[in-house]
Amino acid sequence: MSQLIKLSDNERAKKKALIEHLAIIMDGNGRWAKNRRLPRAIGHRKGLEAVRRVVTGSARMGVKYLTLFAFSTENWRRPAEEVSFLMDLFLIALGKEVRELHSNNIRLRIIGDRSVFGKVLIRAINDAEILTKDNSGLNLTIAANYGGRWDLVRAVNLMCADKALSGRGNYSEDDLNRFLSVSFAPDPDLFIRTGGEQRISNFLLWQMAYTEFFFTEELWPDFNENSLKQAIASFRKRKRRFGGVSSGVESEAVL
Ligand code: IPE
Ligand code: IPE
Ligand code: MG
Numbered sequence: 001m002s003q004l005i006k007l008s009d010n011e012r013a014k015k016k017a018l019i020e021h022l023a024i025i026m027d028g029n030g031r032w033a034k035n036r037r038l039p040r041a042i043g044h045r046k047g048l049e050a051v052r053r054v055v056t057g058s059a060r061m062g063v064k065y066l067t068l069f070a071f072s073t074e075n076w077r078r079p080a081e082e083v084s085f086l087m088d089l090f091l092i093a094l095g096k097e098v099r100e101l102h103s104n105n106i107r108l109r110i111i112g113d114r115s116v117f118g119k120v121l122i123r124a125i126n127d128a129e130i131l132t133k134d135n136s137g138l139n140l141t142i143a144a145n146y147g148g149r150w151d152l153v154r155a156v157n158l159m160c161a162d163k164a165l166s167g168r169g170n171y172s173e174d175d176l177n178r179f180l181s182v183s184f185a186p187d188p189d190l191f192i193r194t195g196g197e198q199r200i201s202n203f204l205l206w207q208m209a210y211t212e213f214f215f216t217e218e219l220w221p222d223f224n225e226n227s228l229k230q231a232i233a234s235f236r237k238r239k240r241r242f243g244g245v246s247s248g249v250e251s252e253a254v255l
Helices: 002-006 009-017 029-035 040-060 080-103 119-132 148-161 173-179 225-236
Strands: 021-025 065-072 107-111 139-146 190-193 212-215
Touching (some): 040 080, 040 225, 065 080, 080 119, 139 148, 212 225
Parallel strands (some): 021 065, 190 212
């Protein structure tokens, strides 16, 4: 608090305009393919190219944490063929991209229930996390078999089982937050969803309490650095109040 007061208006505005954490629901791969009379799988493959563009663009724009929703706990409802294609694509992508991520100083984390994945995929995930764990650049997090409700229930169970906390009785928000799978990152500043749907679909339920939302009709495989810039420009025009009153300093004023 006192630190905030010490900042000049200019510094405060700059801080407000910064996107520390960007969270994205990458939606619309299937429709992108359908529009071209192609199998959905091709849409997913094209979607991977958009991931590359957004990782590069985010790093360039100073984003510190980028969290991408790749597979939800509800996506198992899809045809088995599509699910298995997505798992294979995930494994192939890890194999192909991890070295490049590492050479760009990117730290990769996977959140979600990985225990149900195949052994080879689990090993690839673990290896990628270990390889990149000391990197200090962009924190890239892929949410795979992730659900906001899954995360909350898991965190409650872990918190209740924690010996150091037991007997305390009255748990706080900070206590719970520590056990959530994205506890290493600040809450998202900006949430982007492509594909035209305007919903959270069980993504970061707890963390998005004060996140700014940006919805676009653009389908994920078409999303590029320019689309990212548009979303960020929209974010910079917003007045974030976090329940308080506006300071009168517009984040756009300095940028
Ligand atoms: C998002 O694209 C990717 C995943 C959920 C894995 P979709 O596959 O949901 O594409 P649409 O929504 O059917 O177009
Ligand atoms: C959200 O997209 C999940 C991911 C992008 C991984 P969905 O396509 O699964 O969401 P709904 O079913 O339209 O809500
Ligand atoms: Mg979808």
